[in-house]
Amino acid sequence: MRERKIWNEYLTKFTARLEGGYLENLKEVIRRKERIVIKHHTMRLKKAGIIKISKKTLIDTFTYSIFDLYYWKLHKKGTTPAEELKRFKKTINTLDKYLDEDLIYYTLKDECKHIGKLTRKNIEKIISTLRYMAESIERVHKRSLIEFSKILRNHVMFNVSKELPESIFSRKARYFGLLTSNIVDDKSSALEAIRLSIACLPEGHPYTADLFLYLTSKILRIWNGTIKSQLHAPIDSGISEVILSLGLTDKKLKNLIYLSLHYEVFQTISQTLFPEDPSKMIVLRAVAERWCYDRDWKLCKNCWLNENCPKEY
Amino acid sequence: MIEDFETRAARYVMEWGEWIEKLRLLAELEIDIKNLDIYIKKLLDLQNPDGGFPKKWIKGNNSSIIETATALELLSKLKIKNENTQKAIEYLLRKQLINGSWREEEYIKGKTPRTNLLTAKVTRALLAYNIKGEKIRKAIEFLVRGQRDDGFWLTSLNETAEIDLEATNEAALTLLELEDEYLNKIAKLGIDAIWKWFMEKITEEWSEPPKEALIITEALIRAGFGEAEAVRRVLQSYVKTERWRFGDKRSISTKEAIKVLEELLLANAIDKEKIRREIERLIFIKSKLKELIENYENDVRNYFLIRFEEIGIKPKDPQEKILLGCFLYSMMDQFFWTSEDFDPQVEYRGIVGLIGGVHEISKYKEFENVREAFFRSRALRGIARRRKIEVARGISLFAEFLLKYGPFKSFNDFAIKLRAYILFEVAPKISGWDTSYNLGKLLRLFAKAENSTDKLMESVILSLECLPAVGTKIATLFPYHAFWIFEIWPEVKKYVKCPIDWNIVKPYGMLELSCMTLKELRRDPKRASSAIYKLAEELFPNDPAKISFLWIVGHEWCTKPYRCYGLAGKKCWIFEICTRGRGYERKKNLE
Numbered sequence: 001m002r003e004r005k006i007w008n009e010y011l012t013k014f015t016a017r018l019e020g021g022y023l024e025n026l027k028e029v030i031r032r033k034e035r036i037v038i039k040h041h042t043m044r045l046k047k048a049g050i051i052k053i054s055k056k057t058l059i060d061t062f063t064y065s066i067f068d069l070y071y072w073k074l075h076k077k078g079t080t081p082a083e084e085l086k087r088f089k090k091t092i093n094t095l096d097k098y099l100d101e102d103l104i105y106y107t108l109k110d111e112c113k114h115i116g117k118l119t120r121k122n123i124e125k126i127i128s129t130l131r132y133m134a135e136s137i138e139r140v141h142k143r144s145l146i147e148f149s150k151i152l153r154n155h156v157m158f159n160v161s162k163e164l165p166e167s168i169f170s171r172k173a174r175y176f177g178l179l180t181s182n183i184v185d186d187k188s189s190a191l192e193a194i195r196l197s198i199a200c201l202p203e204g205h206p207y208t209a210d211l212f213l214y215l216t217s218k219i220l221r222i223w224n225g226t227i228k229s230q231l232h233a234p235i236d237s238g239i240s241e242v243i244l245s246l247g248l249t250d251k252k253l254k255n256l257i258y259l260s261l262h263y264e265v266f267q268t269i270s271q272t273l274f275p276e277d278p279s280k281m282i283v284l285r286a287v288a289e290r291w292c293y294d295r296d297w298k299l300c301k302n303c304w305l306n307e308n309c310p311k312e313y
Numbered sequence: 314m315i316e317d318f319e320t321r322a323a324r325y326v327m328e329w330g331e332w333i334e335k336l337r338l339l340a341e342l343e344i345d346i347k348n349l350d351i352y353i354k355k356l357l358d359l360q361n362p363d364g365g366f367p368k369k370w371i372k373g374n375n376s377s378i379i380e381t382a383t384a385l386e387l388l389s390k391l392k393i394k395n396e397n398t399q400k401a402i403e404y405l406l407r408k409q410l411i412n413g414s415w416r417e418e419e420y421i422k423g424k425t426p427r428t429n430l431l432t433a434k435v436t437r438a439l440l441a442y443n444i445k446g447e448k449i450r451k452a453i454e455f456l457v458r459g460q461r462d463d464g465f466w467l468t469s470l471n472e473t474a475e476i477d478l479e480a481t482n483e484a485a486l487t488l489l490e491l492e493d494e495y496l497n498k499i500a501k502l503g504i505d506a507i508w509k510w511f512m513e514k515i516t517e518e519w520s521e522p523p524k525e526a527l528i529i530t531e532a533l534i535r536a537g538f539g540e541a542e543a544v545r546r547v548l549q550s551y552v553k554t555e556r557w558r559f560g561d562k563r564s565i566s567t568k569e570a571i572k573v574l575e576e577l578l579l580a581n582a583i584d585k586e587k588i589r590r591e592i593e594r595l596i597f598i599k600s601k602l603k604e605l606i607e608n609y610e611n612d613v614r615n616y617f618l619i620r621f622e623e624i625g626i627k628p629k630d631p632q633e634k635i636l637l638g639c640f641l642y643s644m645m646d647q648f649f650w651t652s653e654d655f656d657p658q659v660e661y662r663g664i665v666g667l668i669g670g671v672h673e674i675s676k677y678k679e680f681e682n683v684r685e686a687f688f689r690s691r692a693l694r695g696i697a698r699r700r701k702i703e704v705a706r707g708i709s710l711f712a713e714f715l716l717k718y719g720p721f722k723s724f725n726d727f728a729i730k731l732r733a734y735i736l737f738e739v740a741p742k743i744s745g746w747d748t749s750y751n752l753g754k755l756l757r758l759f760a761k762a763e764n765s766t767d768k769l770m771e772s773v774i775l776s777l778e779c780l781p782a783v784g785t786k787i788a789t790l791f792p793y794h795a796f797w798i799f800e801i802w803p804e805v806k807k808y809v810k811c812p813i814d815w816n817i818v819k820p821y822g823m824l825e826l827s828c829m830t831l832k833e834l835r836r837d838p839k840r841a842s843s844a845i846y847k848l849a850e851e852l853f854p855n856d857p858a859k860i861s862f863l864w865i866v867g868h869e870w871c872t873k874p875y876r877c878y879g880l881a882g883k884k885c886w887i888f889e890i891c892t893r894g895r896g897y898e899r900k901k902n903l904e
Contacts, residue, residue, distance in 0.1 A: 175749075
């Protein structure tokens with residue numbers, strides 16, 4: 001029923017283009033440009049000081065993923081998530097410091113130029129999210145995706161669930177339920193458990209979860225073995241605008257919370273185009289950043305996808 | 314019949330209002346104190362040992378100054394003077410600050426403390442008990458000091474504080490009560506300021522009165538502006554413009570409704586007698602209903618026990634048999650819509666005949682057995698295949714739980730085991746958005762290790778709702794059957810709720826206890842559920858499920874037109890108080 005709704009209401013143009021073979025060129029360009037995007041992300045992580053693989057890398061990458069959620073806000077102020085993280089890491093340089101909420105608060109307020117200017121409510125959410133994640137990471141002993149996901153799942157299920165304030169919990173109760181139903185026994189369920197666990201956290205956005213998994217598995221290669229085909233492509237408002245311009249969806253995708261209809265529409269597109277690695281769609285984020293989104297006018301001439309874009313904005 | 318504003322407004326407050334709001338209205342109407350026993354007892358029971366009344370009227374909460382002042386003012390209106398009022402007065406006097414003001418001890422994050430308002434309210438409550446002396450003098454001095462040159466009072470004495478209309482209203486009223494020329498002059502200055510603000514706001518263009526209008530009308534009326542055109546228009550806007558749709562509780566909050574009624578009564582804009590008559594009728598019906606329910610208490614339980622006995626479940630049967638039998642019977646109840654003559658008893662017997670007696674729990678554990686029985690049952694032929702499979706799964710999972718973890722030593726044992734079973738054994742097998750939501754809430758109760766009886770009852774209901782094909786109705790019906798009728802664990806009776814359907818809602822409507830018409834109730838009977846639960850809590854705080862008396866009345870008489878009038882109608886348990894009964898014009902029941 002839900003799948004039919006996805007295909008009938010959101011993907012009619014996509015189906016027509018796919019069947020007519022008009023998307024082959026686009027796929028090819030995305031495949032080619034992915035290498036540049038991976039390099040670009042590696043540079044960003046290096047700039048933020050995330051190099052060595054350790055427990056701290058995990059929490060730093062997670063923090064970067066949260067900061068990246070505010071990319072468009074930071075971009076307007078002339079800074080980037082990587083720069084903000086670098087400032088943040090000057091003080092918060094060990095895993096223990098992530099557990100000190102007051103220290104994080106004053107670091108965000110004093111060190112980070114722009115993240116510290118978010119509303120108090122948002123900052124409090126970020127702080128508690130970081131603390132919950134740090135508490136889980138502290139218990140990890142092996143570089144194993146399954147072990148990490150089991151630890152995170154248990155921590156979220158039995159500790160976070162009781163500590164969250166009622167107002168936040170009532171909005172997240174569904175994710176807690178899904179997390180309880182999702183038993184971790186293989187890599188696929190482990191990835192789902194991580195996504196759900198992050199969704200349960202106060203500042204848990206699917207974009208953060210998907211970006212965190214993308215960075216840790218494809219850029220930093222923390223986890224052993226390949227899990228490319230089970231990764232989800234991160235989606236934010238920028239990507240949503242690009243796929244609308246590309247004519248891949250009939251309507252703009254606005255509700256991007258985890259497992260919402262719009263989120264699933266995007267995942268369906270990604271999995272149909274790149275079943276072997278849906279996260280390749282992250283290339284669209286690079287397009288949004290450089291040419292397409294949040295600008296006074298679109299810079300289509302130089303865009304990677306110019307020749308394949310019907311410009312349906 | 315089109316009822317007038319007064320009748321409907323009074324019924325609205327009595328149906329949806331909190332008990333404290335009802336008490337406020339009853340005190341305003343000077344209803345005979347004998348009829349207010351329930352509310353007064355509830356209020357006095359709340360008092361903390363320090364003399365204060367708890368925050369948000371929740372027993373056990375810390376004492377709050379505003380709640381204590383409100384309680385004292387109410388008790389003074391009811392002319393009650395006893396040890397409780399003395400303790401409350403002492404509490405308030407004890408909490409006064411050196412500068413003469415009062416301030417809540419618990420600081421509410423992000424909210425400016427409204428010192429002036431609180432001081433005015435407390436002073437007014439103390440003056441109602443004729444308290445005089447140094448402390449009152451200091452409080453009045455504080456209020457006088459707090460007035461601005463333009464006549465307004467601010468939220469507090471801080472420089473950044475804003476104009477507080479409610480505080481100005483309260484302070485002016487407090488000072489007016491004192492027979493002192495100087496203080497009355499100050500009060501007059503405040504009222505003039507309010508009047509000026511009021512006139513500025515009310516222009517020709519306004520379509521509805523400003524939100525703040527209601528806050529300040531009391532002072533204006535008391536100061537003699539009640540007859541003024543502008544005030545009259547504000548009050549009339551509530552009566553005439555159909556601002557309230559009484560059939561929908563969302564149209565106005567009961568708090569606002571009470572305030573409006575108080576102002577209207579003060580300005581003599583509505584007929585006090587009419588409201589009093591309606592309230593007295595409601596009180597009479599409720600007390601009569603309570604009496605009837607108590608008289609028929611055993612009959613109600615026997616009525617259900619006989620029905621269960623007919624299908625082979627008796628109170629002396631083993632615990633697991635009763636639990637499974639009640640669960641199966643409740644599950645059958647969800648198919649009532651399949652045909653007009655659907656009888657869960659007949660269908661239950663049919664299913665048991667195909668699977669085997671409910672004492673053979675292992676047979677119900679086998680999903681295939683149950684599924685086959687549901688597919689072979691004739692009566693359930695029209696039901697979707699998927700639904701039948703879900704019901705069969707729900708039953709086999711519950712049977713598995715009984716087999717694995719029964720017998721249970723106590724309710725706590727049952728509830729804790731069921732919660733853990735659902736979370737760790739059933740959760741991986743189930744899916745769906747609503748189920749996940751319930752599962753999440755259940756997980757929180759588990760993680761918090763909530764083991765008080767009320768929380769465990771909540772866990773049982775959530776656990777049941779996680780099972781396939783179990784919705785809110787069945788999750789309420791099962792505890793009602795197992796814990797209230799069979800009394801497996803009598804200690805939980807207090808927490809059992811009566812299931813709500815048309816059978817209980819119709820007699821509730823027939824007694825004219827509701828603002829909603831029968832047509833509105835018929836469209837969605839669940840709309841009345843919270844009002845019925847409120848009524849049950851009010852009549853029987855220790856056993857609210859007793860209200861199921863109305864279910865039998867509905868099932869036996871109200872929903873059967875041929876039995877509701879004539880000779881058969883006279884046998885109805887609520888004949889004497891029903892609109893179709895004695896003393897009312899008979900109308901044929903066509904609904």
